[in-house]
Amino acid sequence: MLLHSIKSVNFRNLKSGSLEFSDRANFISGRNGHGKTNLLESIYWLLSLRPKRGTVQDCVKKGESAFKIESDLTFGELKHHVNLDVEGKSKKLHIDGTQPRRKRDYLEQVLVVDFFPEDLLILVMEPALRRRFIDIASAQYSLPHEEVLRRFKRTLEQRNRLLKTPGGPDRGVLESFDRPFSESAALVTSMRLHLLSKLGKLTDELFREGIGEKYEADIRYISSLDGIPDSWADQNLPDPSQFQDIYFNALSRNRSVDIDSGRTSVGPHRDDWCLTLDGKPVRQFASRGEVRSAMFALHLSRFHILTEKRGIEPVVLIDDVMSELDIERRKRVLELLPPGQIFLSACDPPPEIEMLGNGELRHFVMENGSATRVN
Ligand SMILES: Nc1ncnc2c1ncn2[C@@H]1O[C@H](COP(=O)(O)OP(=O)(O)OP(=O)(O)O)[C@@H](O)[C@H]1O
Ligand SMILES: [Mg+2]
Numbered sequence: 001m002l003l004h005s006i007k008s009v010n011f012r013n014l015k016s017g018s019l020e021f022s023d024r025a026n027f028i029s030g031r032n033g034h035g036k037t038n039l040l041e042s043i044y045w046l047l048s049l050r051p052k053r054g055t056v057q058d059c060v061k062k063g064e065s066a067f068k069i070e071s072d073l074t075f076g077e078l079k080h081h082v083n084l085d086v087e088g089k090s091k092k093l094h095i096d097g098t099q100p101r102r103k104r105d106y107l108e109q110v111l112v113v114d115f116f117p118e119d120l121l122i123l124v125m126e127p128a129l130r131r132r133f134i135d136i137a138s139a140q141y142s143l144p145h146e147e148v149l150r151r152f153k154r155t156l157e158q159r160n161r162l163l164k165t166p167g168g169p170d171r172g173v174l175e176s177f178d179r180p181f182s183e184s185a186a187l188v189t190s191m192r193l194h195l196l197s198k199l200g201k202l203t204d205e206l207f208r209e210g211i212g213e214k215y216e217a218d219i220r221y222i223s224s225l226d227g228i229p230d231s232w233a234d235q236n237l238p239d240p241s242q243f244q245d246i247y248f249n250a251l252s253r254n255r256s257v258d259i260d261s262g263r264t265s266v267g268p269h270r271d272d273w274c275l276t277l278d279g280k281p282v283r284q285f286a287s288r289g290e291v292r293s294a295m296f297a298l299h300l301s302r303f304h305i306l307t308e309k310r311g312i313e314p315v316v317l318i319d320d321v322m323s324e325l326d327i328e329r330r331k332r333v334l335e336l337l338p339p340g341q342i343f344l345s346a347c348d349p350p351p352e353i354e355m356l357g358n359g360e361l362r363h364f365v366m367e368n369g370s371a372t373r374v375n
């Protein structure tokens with residue numbers, strides 16, 4: 001797929017001029033706080049229909065109530081005009097002037113893979129970031145999984161609300177959550193294990209052979225429940241039914257604890273995963289440089305796994321993270337990217353920029369929310 005042009009109205013600090021992109025490589029430079037990330041974020045919105053940073057309202061220009069993104073895109077081998085209008089909870093999508101029956105029909109045909117600076121923290125900060133990373137990757141890997149995640153979240157929120165009932169919850173109503181909760185929890189867990197095992201394998205290859213690091217990289221799932229494994233060697237999706245009873249029994253075992261604390265103490269919302277180097281979690285043992293290389297290997301492996309599974313050349317967004325690497329590693333990372341159109345940003349053009357795009361590189365300078373093409 002390809003993004004030919006984009007124009008946004010009232011998106012953060014961006015001015016509403018239209019930008020025409022190269023089919024191969026686009027580089028956006030500019031001083032801090034001028035709108036480089038905002039431009040990449042508007043592309044992310046257009047191709048995923050969700051915010052990358054903050055809430056919907058954070059993305060709307062201060063003082064306005066809605067934003068709009070207009071673009072020309074090629075997907076499904078045809079060129080389309082795509083309009084996205086976002087106001088509060090309402091997201092209206094028009095393709096060639098018509099609203100698609102389901103947004104999924106559009107999302108199935110486009111793919112964006114992204115690496116933003118805040119993603120550098122995923123391996124070392126709180127578990128919620130790692131859960132979000134793997135759940136968003138799972139929904140991109142298999143679009144119907146988005147509905148599974150939504151169902152799990154809804155069930156968890158309803159159960160937690162019930163647990164907080166003044167005077168205690170009705171036991172019968174509480175028990176009626178056990179079956180639907182364990183069914184969706186098992187599906188979430190099964191997909192996480194499947195994808196994390198694929199990511200672990202490829203991350204190790206890219207970390208050692210691709211980037212040239214020395215340790216063996218691996219990924220482990222961390223659940224507090226016996227019977228939920230920390231890895232899944234089989235290439236197929238684990239049968240979720242094997243986890244259902246584990247959750248079902250744990251809910252019943254922990255019922256009193258949950259009533260006392262007013263929240264659900266077991267489930268994938270409490271789980272975590274970690275990346276290890278030679279068996280040791282990066283959080284506790286790795287140097288800063290190693291964490292950075294591991295992050296790049298993890299992101300690159302996600303890019304490749306999604307590209308292969310979806311059979312679409314993605315739009316690749318890399319926002320100002322390359323400057324974290326030395327020049328040799330930067331070159332290797334660029335060589336390791338999946339094929340596709342790329343958007344890269346940094347304050348200053350890096351020396352290896354010319355290897356991007358084989359002469360098809362377009363360079364834009366961002367100033368006060370306006371991007372100007374300089375070559
Ligand atoms: N909703 C909004 N309305 C108006 N301005 C906003 C909004 N959200 C963010 N901004 C502003 O947009 C400006 C550009 O932000 P952005 O993150 O794109 O900068 P950047 O060029 O990526 O900078 P850096 O090099 O520091 O990463 C910031 O000054 C920020 O305060
Ligand atoms: Mg930025």
